[in-house]
Amino acid sequence: METIFNYDSPSVALAKLKEKGYTVDFNVEFDSISNAVDEFTIDYLYRYEGATDPGDESTVYGIRNLNTEEKGVFVAGDLSLIEGRKRDIIVQLEIRSKS
Template identity: 60%
Template sequence: METKYDYLTVTAALNELQDLGYSHDFNIDFDKLFFSAEDYVIDYLYRYEGITNPSDESTVYGLRNQRTDEKGVFVVGDLSLVEGKKREIIINLEIRSKNQG
């Protein structure tokens, strides 16, 4: 997993991932992650932390299905505000991806 902290905007991170083939939007279609999270890894993680305001935090994940090679993105603001299974899945993906890299 490659982690970047120095991108300009979420849009810039999304454009870079789009150029790398990460085209599926998992924010819209989270069911794929929900039902088969074990098949996914985080290839890229772009974390933006606002210089003056902590509420400016956002993270862009470049996700890849290891079985099908489908690539997509998931964008979240402050992950601590995400509740339930969605938060658990993303945290587990981060842990697993860090351990593999």
């Protein structure tokens, strides 16, 4: 997993990932990850840390299915504000992708 900090904005990260073929919106299609967590990995993780407002912080994940090579993105603000199961899955993928 490649982690990139302080990029220009989430839209810049999304554009870069789209150029690399990450086209599925996993914020909408999260069930495909939820139903087969072990088949997914995080390839890219972009973190934006707002200089003046913590509310500006966000993370853009480039996620890939290891079996089908389907690629997409998941965008999160503060992970603690995301519903339980979704947050747990993203954290699990992050931990697994770091090792």
